[in-house]
Amino acid sequence: MTLSSMKASLRAYERKVFTGAKALAGAGAVAVVATWQQQLAELDTTRDQFIAATGENELVSGAYQHISGSLDGLSAVIGSGDKEAIMAAAMQFYASLTEAHSAFGELVPLSLRGEDTVQPETLMRLSGILGSALGLS
Incomplete structure (x- = not known):
């Protein structure tokens, strides 16, 4: 797998996650988070290949642990029904995901990745979508 295809898998x-975030407000929220956990686990091979290709074990492993921990935090609050806690945990998870994506992108030569960055307005849009779905805005 090439660095570009690994980056594409992460993206x-x-x-x-972005397109499924609205479902966190519904009865299927637990299933959505379980699906994201399964999909993240399926990226283990990509993670290992990224480490092998870049030699950045500490950075890549640390980022995956942060993503996984944030997703576990979201999973823990989903059943509580606390909309503000769900919102905070979901935003933390997505932020950890985008931060890792940006860090991994920097490991890919610019000629292969282009100007592929997560725009700050993406986080604002997600916040608006999720806040509306949860009835917080």
């Missing part, structure tokens, strides 16, 4: 996961 695809990020898009799945």
